[in-house]
Structures are given as C-alpha cells and as structure tokens.
Amino acid sequence: MSPDDAGARRDWHARALELVTAECALGAPELPTLEAVCRVLARELDAMGVVASTMSGRGDEAVLATSGPVGAALGELQFTAGQGPSYDAFETHRPALAPDLAAELFRWPGYATAAADAGVGSVFAFPLGLGAAGLGVLTVFARPAGPLSDERLSLALGCADLATELLLANPEGILTDPSAAEPGPPLGYRSHVYQAQGMVMVQLGTTLVDALARMRAHAFATDRSVTEVAEQIIGGRLVLDPTDP
Template sequence: MGDQRHERLWRLVTERLPDQRAGTGWAGVVCAVAVERLGVDAAAVTVRTTVRTQQLVAATDAWAEELEELQYTLGEGPGVAAFTSGEPVLVGDMGTGRHQWPGFEGEAASAGVGAAFAFPLQAGTTWLGTLDLYRRTPATLDAEHLADAVALAALTTTALLADAGGDEVAPWARADLPGHYDEVNIATGMLAGRLDISLDDAMLRLRAHAFSHHLPLTEVAQAVLQHRIRPDTFAE
C-alpha cells in the first residue's frame, strides 16, 4: 500500500511539473500537490542546517512565505520543532496555547493560521529541512491525508536532491530569489565580530530586535549591513 501511495503521488508531481511556478523546481510542484490533495491552504519547503540557518525553497503563496520567515525571525514554530526533533509536528488548533511557542503562536494567530503541520525531510542520517503545511481554520489531518503527507515529505527529499544534482545551481539556492537568507548570515557574523560574541548570541540579539520592533529578521539584517542600525544597538 505504501509503494502504491508513493507511486500515485509521484505521478501527480510529474504530471504537474510542466506547470511549475517559475524558479521553484520540483519542490514547488510538491507544495502545489500538497495543497491540492491534503485539504490544506498553503505549503512550503524550507532547507535547514541548524535552527540558526534556514532557506526557503518553495512556497505556494505569499502567506506561506510570511509564515516561514516568521519562524526564521523567531527561531521557533512547528517547522523548527520538526527539524529539531526529527518527528512530525501536528497542530490541529493553533489557538490552544499548548505548544511552547509563545512568540510564533501569537503572530501566527494574527496572520490567520488555524492549524499547522510540519514534516522533517531526511536523507539517510541527515536532516535536510521540513515540509510545512498550513490551514486557515483549525482541523486535524485524517489518517489518509496524514499518510499522504508523510509520503509527500519523502518525495520532497527526492525533489531537493534532484534539484541539487545537476551542474547548475539549484533553483532554490539562487540568491536572487525570495527566502535566500545570506544577508542574515553575513549580518550575524559581522555583529559577532564587532561585539566579540558567539554567532548564536549574535543571532539571538538580531531576533530579539526583530521581534520587539515587529520586523522580519531579513529586514533587520539589511539595516545592519547598510549601517542604518549601529552594532552597539545590540550590545547589552
């Protein structure tokens, strides 16, 4: 049954490939199939190497992009938890306040998130990132949709490896696309050097500033690099 499910979903992905959203590659098609088949309103694929380092690969719409960046800014949320634990995170009702993400839950509620589901992407012993699914209204995934989501997560891993397997730069690794967070990494390194603190501490201070000023982390990083925010602003 598992092989049949995998084959059925892979056929849907390959059939949709000619209509893919420009620049997102196979992973973008998997996101589109997830929304079409799983009863969710949006989907996104994010590559994560650590909680501090993340890159958006594909998203079905601006809402999903906003929610992925929100997790990056706060360093918490279902995708971060799924990547850290290596287990799916299934939240059928984001309004319960029982998920230990005080920053994300409040912001997600304001953004209209009713439910969120995150599935880790594994290649061998390596965790690559997560497939994140969002609903605007609270609801759990039924058994059939949950099984399909797990299979789509496996297909997402295959898609990422396929996109990265050629001689050219993978579509999701291009710095000119939304979700490429190199500026945050550069700003983190610059701040760590100026203040003589660790990279993790520098990231925490950038995130705290972004959260307290209701700004995306990427916007704060750009302001640091463009000298619109002085490094001593982040000194304790």
C-alpha cells in the same frame, strides 16, 4: 497512516509523484520540482501555504520553494521567531503536528501568537532526510484548526518523501522556477541575513548563533521580520545595542 508504515508510505509516495508530475506537465520543466510539490500539497490540503526549506542545527534556514507569496510570508514568521513546528520536526526527525496552534502558546510563545495574528489555525511540519540525516522540513500552514484526515496526512508524508528525493538528487541547487534554464541558489536564500549575522558577531564579539538570536530578539521587540532587521544592519541604519539581552 503511521509515519513508520513503509508499505502504505510507498503507495502514497507514488500518489504524490503522480499528482506532482501532472502539475509539472502543465508547463516546463516536465520533471518534478519542489515548487510543484508545494503547490500540489497546498491545493490538496486546502492550505494557506506550503514551504520547503533546508535547516541546520545552528538555526540557519534557506527556503527552497513555496506554494506562493502567502506561504513565503508565513515561513518568514517562523524564521523570525526561531521556533515552531518546523524547528521541532527538524530536531526530532519526526513530524510535528500542531492541529490547534492557539493551544501551543506555552510551547512556542513568540511564534504561535504571530501566526495566529496572520490567520493560521494549524501547522503541520514534516522532516526531509534519511534517518538521522536531517536536510530540511516541508511545512503546511492551514487556516482552520483541526487535525489532518488520515488521507491528507498520508499524502503529506508521501510529498515529504518525494521532496527528500528531489533534494538528494540535486543538493547543489533546486530548479524551482519553471523559466530557469539552470539550477540556482535557493529561493529566499537569506544571504543578507547571514551577512548581517556576521556583522553583528564581529560588532558584539559573540558567536554566530548568539548573533542570530539577538537579531531575532530585536525583530520580535520591534515587530519586524529578521529579514527587515538584516537589511537595516547592512544598510548602516541599525546597530544592535551590546547591553541588550
């Protein structure tokens, strides 16, 4: 199915809603959640993990829901690299499909290597939003290399449309934990990353965008995640060298 085939896309949206509603019927809440969307898509596509996240043009990202711990860890790799299919999908408002991640070393040098080391063979990212209004991305990480079948691609597009609806219906907070009584901050909101980002901005007299870029560079050079670097900065165990590029 083409991303622009409106009729077929409505059909697959209905199929996605059916699967997600059935998933939620197994426990509370009964209404569809982003977490259920991620779990269903991971199961139906035999994926290692699925992540739904919000993004901004400044490189900020907040994880809203994942299919599980593996998906969260794989999403962290991309956030640390600051590059990859999710960023391309958000910037272009089009699906970014990487059926053979090993062939993308020149396109995403930092991310492709780290993801391959984690056992990822292919990544498929689908933008969340309406038209040019980007809200985030739904990203699928798979172990084997190879393209999605037409049926799996169609279901992923349907799930992305459903995820967009859920995000628009509750922009202040997504109910991702079935035991939670009220919507809370996004899962893995990374508030400590942005706290550290502000500290680096003040320390180095630079912009927020450059501060995050420097944190990512340090994380890559020391084989850490951006989250780990942020925790060290906040804890006073790390001060970035202003002479580093």
